[in-house]
Amino acid sequence: xxxxxxxxxxxxxxxxxxxxxxxxxxxxxxxxxxxxxxxxxxxxxxxxxxxxxxxxxxxxxxxxxxxxxxxxxxxxxxxxxxxxxxxxxxxxxxxxxxxxxxxxxxxxxxxxxxxxxxxxxxxxxxxxxxxxxxxxxxxxxxxxxxxxxxxxxxxxxxxxxxxxxxxxxxxxxxxxxxxxxxxxxxxxxxxxxxxxxxxxxxxxxxxxxxxxxxx
Amino acid sequence: xxxxxxxxxxxxxxxxxxxxxxxxxxxxxxxxxxxxxxxxxxxxxxxxxxxxxxxxxxxxxxxxxxxxxxxxxxxxxxxxxxxxxxxxxxxxxxxxxxxxxxxxxxxxxxxxxxxxxxxxxxxxxxxxxxxxxxxxxxxxxxxxxxxxxxxxxxxxxxxxxxxxxxxxxxxxxxxxxxxxxxxxxxxxxxxxxxxxxxxxxxxxxxxxxxxxxxxxxxxx
Numbered sequence: 001x002x003x004x005x006x007x008x009x010x011x012x013x014x015x016x017x018x019x020x021x022x023x024x025x026x027x028x029x030x031x032x033x034x035x036x037x038x039x040x041x042x043x044x045x046x047x048x049x050x051x052x053x054x055x056x057x058x059x060x061x062x063x064x065x066x067x068x069x070x071x072x073x074x075x076x077x078x079x080x081x082x083x084x085x086x087x088x089x090x091x092x093x094x095x096x097x098x099x100x101x102x103x104x105x106x107x108x109x110x111x112x113x114x115x116x117x118x119x120x121x122x123x124x125x126x127x128x129x130x131x132x133x134x135x136x137x138x139x140x141x142x143x144x145x146x147x148x149x150x151x152x153x154x155x156x157x158x159x160x161x162x163x164x165x166x167x168x169x170x171x172x173x174x175x176x177x178x179x180x181x182x183x184x185x186x187x188x189x190x191x192x193x194x195x196x197x198x199x200x201x202x203x204x205x206x207x208x209x210x211x212x213x214x215x
Numbered sequence: 216x217x218x219x220x221x222x223x224x225x226x227x228x229x230x231x232x233x234x235x236x237x238x239x240x241x242x243x244x245x246x247x248x249x250x251x252x253x254x255x256x257x258x259x260x261x262x263x264x265x266x267x268x269x270x271x272x273x274x275x276x277x278x279x280x281x282x283x284x285x286x287x288x289x290x291x292x293x294x295x296x297x298x299x300x301x302x303x304x305x306x307x308x309x310x311x312x313x314x315x316x317x318x319x320x321x322x323x324x325x326x327x328x329x330x331x332x333x334x335x336x337x338x339x340x341x342x343x344x345x346x347x348x349x350x351x352x353x354x355x356x357x358x359x360x361x362x363x364x365x366x367x368x369x370x371x372x373x374x375x376x377x378x379x380x381x382x383x384x385x386x387x388x389x390x391x392x393x394x395x396x397x398x399x400x401x402x403x404x405x406x407x408x409x410x411x412x413x414x415x416x417x418x419x420x421x422x423x424x425x426x427x428x429x430x431x432x433x434x435x
Contacts, residue, residue: 001293002293002294059410059414060406060410062413063371063409063410063412063413063414064371064406064409064410064413065371065372065373065374065375065385065409066371067374067375067377067378067385068374068385068402068405068406068409069406071398071402072399072402072403072406075398075399075402076399076403079399153277156279157278157279157280158279159279160279160280160281160282161279161281161375163281164378170282171279171281171282171285174282174285175285178285178289183293184285184286184289184290184293185286185289185290185291185293185294186290188282188285188286188289188290189286189290191282191285192274192278192282192283192286195277195278195279195282196273196274196277196278199277199278200273200277
């Protein structure tokens with residue numbers, strides 16, 4: 001039978017563990033934005049080599065399940081002499097996976113801008129650099145906000161996978177809780193509620209940002 | 216790196232791969248069927264049904280697949296739902312996929328020109344006939360790219376079933392890795408394998424898409 005008190009008791013340890021969920025997904029998207037921006041520049045460049053490199057990066061990261069990538073990174077790091085805690089491998093994997101999706105989001109946003117924007121910038125005598133920083137990027141970033149929030153929500157959910165390498169985030173903590181209380185139903189239900197709460201907040205934030213930054 | 220382990224564990228990996236494909240196909244088929252049901256029910260159900268289904272969609276989409284699997288596989292027995300790993304995994308995939316499929320079908324149905332449906336009513340078609348003969352054939356074609364895309368996403372979700380001990384390809388790789396201490400090689404080979412696999416099915420998907428939407432392209 002369902003026990004309400006066990007269910008409620010599970011929330012405190014899980015909320016503590018939620019810090020790691022937020023850390024992995026938050027840091028993951030932050031680094032992902034940086035790497036993704038770089039990959040996007042490669043993908044849009046004139047050089048064929050860098051376009052191919054970007055295409056390989058994106059296709060590998062989007063084609064391989066994140067759990068497999070996580071384990072590859074987790075076992076690769078010690079082999080190449082980097083001995084770091086599991087959480088570093090978790091953040092790294094999240095960031096590089098996110099970078100592939102983010103670079104595609106940005107590429108899409110930039111391509112979606114009418115060509116006239118760049119032409120107008122050149123026509124009024126802007127340098128290419130300024131046409132990027134003042135005309136194209138501000139609009140592209142505003143356009144991409146909803147999708148970036150969406151990506152963040154996906155990352156929050158994907159961060160449950162890092163429980164596999166032992167990072168004490170919500171899912172791992174709920175496993176521990178289930179092991180201690182012998183009541184998996186309540187523990188995992190509490191975990192589901194927490195994820196839902198985080199994601200509903202993020203979705204609300206997304207709607208607010210989209211409203212504010214509407215172009 | 217010692218390649219001979221791959222020949223020794225080849226049959227295992229192959230059977231794991233077979234199970235991955237089965238899980239993917241069945242998960243996609245069941246998930247799409249449930250999603251279609253939800254989309255139709257949302258269209259024809261009353262306000263309470265619509266609201267309940269929307270809540271279901273938000274609940275499933277807001278939680279990680281892994282947590283849903285744990286709830287089903289470990290929490291299920293507490294409410295009398297005792298499932299083996301494979302059925303639990305398939306049920307989990309079905310439930311996980313259904314809201315995404317439902318949303319795909321819902322927007323595809325909305326894209327069906329209302330004039331077609333009105334024309335159906337005008338010539339005296341019943342609602343089920345309108346669904347079967349207008350909404351589905353027209354909607355499915357416009358839903359196809361999104362359906363293919365999501366089914367490709369599902370291939371990658373199948374590896375998560377290994378965590379509840381469904382012996383699919385990830386599970387078998389893990390087994391091999393543990394027996395031979397070839398973690399890095401094993402997982403990296405699996406990554407390469409998935410890369411190729413996903414590339415191949417997305418190409419096939421694009422081809423299928425072109426084949427089915429051929430009649431929509433205007434001949435010049």
